[in-house]
Amino acid sequence: MDEAAVARLVPGLGLALPRVPHRGRVGEVRATSAGSSLELHDFRAYQPGDDLRQVDWNAVARTGEMVLRVRQEEVSPRVEVVLDGSRSMALSPRKAACARELALLTAEVAGRQGLTPTLLVAGARPERAQGPACRAALHATTFDARDDLSASLARLPPLRPCGLRVVVSDFLFEADLPALCSRLSRGAAGLFLVQVLDAEDLDPSGGEGARLVDSESDAALEELLTEDVLAAYARRFAEHQRSLRAAAVRARGALLTAPAPDALAALVAGPLRPLFVAGGGA
Amino acid sequence: MSFGFPWGLLALGALVPLVAAYFLRRRQKPVVVSALFLWRTPRPRAEAGPRWERFTREASLLLEALAVVAAALFLADVRLGETARTRHLVLVVDGSLSMSARGPDGVPVLEKARREAAKRVEEDGATQVTVLASGVTPRVLAGPEAEPSRALAALESFQAMGADHDVMPSLVWAQELAGAGRRVVFLTDAPPEAPALVPASVRWMAFGAGRDNVALVSAQRRDEGGTATVTLRVARFGAGPQEVEARVRAKPGPGAKEGTERVERVRLPDEGTTTVRLTFQGAGDVEVALPDDALPEDGRVSLPPSPIRPVAVGLAEGLAPPERQSLERFLAVAPEVERDGAKEGASPEEVLLFGPRGTDARVTVGAPGKPRTFVGPFFSEKGHPLLDDVQLAGVRWTAGDNPPGRPLMTAGEAVLVSEEEGGRVHLNVDLTRSNVQRVAAWPVLLGNVVREARRTREGFPRRQLTLGEPLPVVTEAGARYTLVGPGGSRPVFGAGAVDLPPPSGPGRYVLERDGDEVDSAEVLALDARESDLRGRGAADVAARESSDEEERGSAPGRARWPLVLLLVALVADFYVTRRVPHLESQTPRR
Known part of the structure; x- marks a missing residue:
C-alpha cells in the first residue's frame, strides 16, 4: 500500500456527498433536521417548551405573536467504507494494495472533510474501525475470506444509516446483484461501488492449457486458453459488468471500476472522479 | 484384425509417460482466477450426470494418445480384412522317395526344400501357409492357412517316402487352395519335363542333383515249411560300382536259437537287374542292406515272415469214382493246397469243396442227364480268369444237362462250364466218356479254379x-x-x-x-523310378503369372492408414494447442 501517494492526494480531495439531507452527529454539514446552525430554516408558532432563545423578537414585535425561528441543524455525516476481504482481492499484490489504498484514501478524505469515517472489513474475521484507527485496520487486513462479499456481509455488524457508503470490492462473484446493491444502499444517502480489478481479470492471457483455480473456493477447471475461450470469457465479463452497473443504478448508486495496475492518482483523476472531487468541498 | 509384428504394440507403453506428463504438466501450471464462473460455459442442464464436455476439454490428451496408438498400430503392422492384409502362401513339397536322396554335399534334398520353404515364408511375409505333400494321393501337411510356424514345423517332421507320381493333380489342387492370383511354390528335385504344362501360377524350384545309385528294385519272401526264400532284385543306375555287397541278416525265428548273416556279392550289369535268391531255415525278420549311397533308403528292406496260406480243398461224398480219381490226381501235385481242410477246423466258407451236381459244393463235377459229346467248336468267354490258358484242341467233351448260372464255355447248345452269382462253378463233364482229363486243359482248368479260390480268400493276396x-x-x-x-x-x-x-x-x-x-x-520303400537319380537337377522356374502381391509391389508394405491417422492426430493436436499470437506478447503468467 502506497501510503505516501494517499497522503499526497488527500489534501486536494473531497468526497462527493449526495445533495439529499444528511443525518449524523453535530457537525458542519446541514442536516435534514432542525437544529442550531446559523442557517434559517423556517418560522413557526411558539409552543411551550421551545427554546426561548430562538424566539424572533422582531416578529413578535411586529405581529404580537410568539414566532419562533427554526434553524437548520448542522451534523457530521457518517461515511462507511466497506472493504471486501475475500481472497480474490489478493489475486495479485497490486490488486490488494490498490484496494487498501482506495479504502484509506476514502477514509482520510472523509476525516479531513469533517466526516466520520467507519471502515468495515468483510473478511473471514470481520473488522470494524473508526476514524484514525482505519489506517491501522487496513494494515492488518488480510484478504482471507473463502466466500464472496454477499456472503461475508452477513458476518459484519449491521450496516447503519450513514451519509455515504463506499464499497470496495472486485464484485466478481455469482450473486443476486440487484439484491446485493439494494442491501448495500439501505440506510445510506449515497452509494459508490468501487470495483478493483486486476489486469488478469480485465484481459486474461492465454495461449496454452491451464488449470484454472478459483481463488476462493479452490474449484478447478481444466481449460485450453484458446482464442475462443478467451473471447467467451470477455463476453461473459462484459455481461456481468452490465448487470452490476444496472443493479447499482437501480439502488441509486454508482459503479466505478478501478483497474489495479493504474496509479492511484490516475484512478482519482479518471474512473473515480465521481467519488472524489477536487478542492475538498462537500 | 491381426498383427504382422505384434512386438510393435510395445509402443503403446508410450501412453503411460504421455498421460503422466500430461497430468504433471497441468499440475505444474495452476492459474488462480478471481471468478471461475466467468470461465465456465453455462449449460442448460444441471451440472450432475455424464460430462462428455469434460472429455472434450482433454482433446489434446486424446489426440496425443490417438497418435501413439496409430504409431503402435503401424509398427505392429496391423492388418484388417481378409483379402487386404493376409498373405497366403501355398507350398507343395514333392513327397516322392527321391527327395530323400543326398546331394554331393551330403545334404538331403528334402532338407534343402525345408530351408527354401522357410526362406519363402520369410521373404514373402506370409501370414498363412498351406503345405501340401504331392503323391499318388496328395495330402495336406499343414493348413489350410495355418500359422507359418506350425506349417514349417509340420514340414520339419515330414519324410518323403512316396512313390513316383504325377505332380500335376497336386499342383492343381494347390492352385485351388491358394485362390486366384496367389502364388504356389513347388519344391522338388528335378526340373519340369514340360515347363509349359506347369500351372501358370506355380513356381517350380528343384534342388536335386544327378547321382549314381544302386538300389533294390524288388524284394520278396516266401515261407514254406521252415524255409524262407528271399528273392532280391538289385539294379545299378548310372556309373556306379560293378559289384556290391548285399548284407542279409536273418533274425532267429520262433524255433531258432540264433540268426544268420550273409554277405552276398552281387555283380551288377550296365543295364538291367541282378536277381539274388537266398534261403534261410527258421528265420524271423530278414533284413537286407546295400552299402550307403546317394539314396540309402532304397537299399534297405526288412522282410517279416510271410507263410503261405494253402487253400483247403475237400471232396464231397457222392462224387463218381472217375471224377474223384481225377480230382485226387490233380490235388496230389497241386502246390499250396491242403486236402481235407474242412476236417481241421476250417470254416465251410474257406474250404474249396468239390462235389457232384445237385450239392452245395462250390465246384460241381458231373454230367447228369442225357449225355452229349462235342469235339468242337468250343466257345469260351474271353478273358475270364477261370479259362486262362485252357486249350481245348483235340478234346472230346461229353456233357449232360445244362447247369445253372452264366455260361463260360459252350459247345452247340450245351453249357460246358458255368458260374453262378455266388461264385459256384459247374463243370458239366462226364469224365467216363470224355478225354478232357487226359489233356493239359484239365489241370489248367482246375488250377485256375484253385487260384480263384485263393484270390477270393479274405486278406491280402500279396504280402x-x-x-x-x-x-x-x-x-x-x-x-x-x-x-x-x-x-x-x-x-x-x-x-x-x-x-x-x-x-x-x-x-x-x-x-x-x-x-x-x-x-x-x-x-x-522300393521304387525303381525313384531310385534312378540320373535325371535329377536344380532349377528355378518362375511362375508365368505374377501374383497379386507382386502387382501391388514387391515390398509387402504396411498399412498406411495408421500413418494418416497419426498425421491427422498430430495436426489436430497442434491446432487445438496453438498459441494465440497477440497474447504471447503479454506479461508472462504467474
Whole structure:
C-alpha cells in the first residue's frame, strides 16, 4: 500500500456527498433536521417548551405573536467504507494494495472533510474501525475470506444509516446483484461501488492449457486458453459488468471500476472522479 | 484384425509417460482466477450426470494418445480384412522317395526344400501357409492357412517316402487352395519335363542333383515249411560300382536259437537287374542292406515272415469214382493246397469243396442227364480268369444237362462250364466218356479254379508290395474292415476283391475285421523310378503369372492408414494447442 501517494492526494480531495439531507452527529454539514446552525430554516408558532432563545423578537414585535425561528441543524455525516476481504482481492499484490489504498484514501478524505469515517472489513474475521484507527485496520487486513462479499456481509455488524457508503470490492462473484446493491444502499444517502480489478481479470492471457483455480473456493477447471475461450470469457465479463452497473443504478448508486495496475492518482483523476472531487468541498 | 509384428504394440507403453506428463504438466501450471464462473460455459442442464464436455476439454490428451496408438498400430503392422492384409502362401513339397536322396554335399534334398520353404515364408511375409505333400494321393501337411510356424514345423517332421507320381493333380489342387492370383511354390528335385504344362501360377524350384545309385528294385519272401526264400532284385543306375555287397541278416525265428548273416556279392550289369535268391531255415525278420549311397533308403528292406496260406480243398461224398480219381490226381501235385481242410477246423466258407451236381459244393463235377459229346467248336468267354490258358484242341467233351448260372464255355447248345452269382462253378463233364482229363486243359482248368479260390480268400493276396502299387485286399460281405497303416487307419468299403489306392508310404499295413487282425502286408520303400537319380537337377522356374502381391509391389508394405491417422492426430493436436499470437506478447503468467 502506497501510503505516501494517499497522503499526497488527500489534501486536494473531497468526497462527493449526495445533495439529499444528511443525518449524523453535530457537525458542519446541514442536516435534514432542525437544529442550531446559523442557517434559517423556517418560522413557526411558539409552543411551550421551545427554546426561548430562538424566539424572533422582531416578529413578535411586529405581529404580537410568539414566532419562533427554526434553524437548520448542522451534523457530521457518517461515511462507511466497506472493504471486501475475500481472497480474490489478493489475486495479485497490486490488486490488494490498490484496494487498501482506495479504502484509506476514502477514509482520510472523509476525516479531513469533517466526516466520520467507519471502515468495515468483510473478511473471514470481520473488522470494524473508526476514524484514525482505519489506517491501522487496513494494515492488518488480510484478504482471507473463502466466500464472496454477499456472503461475508452477513458476518459484519449491521450496516447503519450513514451519509455515504463506499464499497470496495472486485464484485466478481455469482450473486443476486440487484439484491446485493439494494442491501448495500439501505440506510445510506449515497452509494459508490468501487470495483478493483486486476489486469488478469480485465484481459486474461492465454495461449496454452491451464488449470484454472478459483481463488476462493479452490474449484478447478481444466481449460485450453484458446482464442475462443478467451473471447467467451470477455463476453461473459462484459455481461456481468452490465448487470452490476444496472443493479447499482437501480439502488441509486454508482459503479466505478478501478483497474489495479493504474496509479492511484490516475484512478482519482479518471474512473473515480465521481467519488472524489477536487478542492475538498462537500 | 491381426498383427504382422505384434512386438510393435510395445509402443503403446508410450501412453503411460504421455498421460503422466500430461497430468504433471497441468499440475505444474495452476492459474488462480478471481471468478471461475466467468470461465465456465453455462449449460442448460444441471451440472450432475455424464460430462462428455469434460472429455472434450482433454482433446489434446486424446489426440496425443490417438497418435501413439496409430504409431503402435503401424509398427505392429496391423492388418484388417481378409483379402487386404493376409498373405497366403501355398507350398507343395514333392513327397516322392527321391527327395530323400543326398546331394554331393551330403545334404538331403528334402532338407534343402525345408530351408527354401522357410526362406519363402520369410521373404514373402506370409501370414498363412498351406503345405501340401504331392503323391499318388496328395495330402495336406499343414493348413489350410495355418500359422507359418506350425506349417514349417509340420514340414520339419515330414519324410518323403512316396512313390513316383504325377505332380500335376497336386499342383492343381494347390492352385485351388491358394485362390486366384496367389502364388504356389513347388519344391522338388528335378526340373519340369514340360515347363509349359506347369500351372501358370506355380513356381517350380528343384534342388536335386544327378547321382549314381544302386538300389533294390524288388524284394520278396516266401515261407514254406521252415524255409524262407528271399528273392532280391538289385539294379545299378548310372556309373556306379560293378559289384556290391548285399548284407542279409536273418533274425532267429520262433524255433531258432540264433540268426544268420550273409554277405552276398552281387555283380551288377550296365543295364538291367541282378536277381539274388537266398534261403534261410527258421528265420524271423530278414533284413537286407546295400552299402550307403546317394539314396540309402532304397537299399534297405526288412522282410517279416510271410507263410503261405494253402487253400483247403475237400471232396464231397457222392462224387463218381472217375471224377474223384481225377480230382485226387490233380490235388496230389497241386502246390499250396491242403486236402481235407474242412476236417481241421476250417470254416465251410474257406474250404474249396468239390462235389457232384445237385450239392452245395462250390465246384460241381458231373454230367447228369442225357449225355452229349462235342469235339468242337468250343466257345469260351474271353478273358475270364477261370479259362486262362485252357486249350481245348483235340478234346472230346461229353456233357449232360445244362447247369445253372452264366455260361463260360459252350459247345452247340450245351453249357460246358458255368458260374453262378455266388461264385459256384459247374463243370458239366462226364469224365467216363470224355478225354478232357487226359489233356493239359484239365489241370489248367482246375488250377485256375484253385487260384480263384485263393484270390477270393479274405486278406491280402500279396504280402510284399513296392511303392506305388495298388493294395489288393479281399473282404467278406457283412463285416466291417479297417486298414491300419503307418499313416493311420481308414475304413475299407466294398466286399470281395478290392483294389485300394497305393499306400502313401512304406510300412506294415494290417487288415482288421471288427477290430481283429486278419492279415498284414508289407509295403517296401522300393521304387525303381525313384531310385534312378540320373535325371535329377536344380532349377528355378518362375511362375508365368505374377501374383497379386507382386502387382501391388514387391515390398509387402504396411498399412498406411495408421500413418494418416497419426498425421491427422498430430495436426489436430497442434491446432487445438496453438498459441494465440497477440497474447504471447503479454506479461508472462504467474
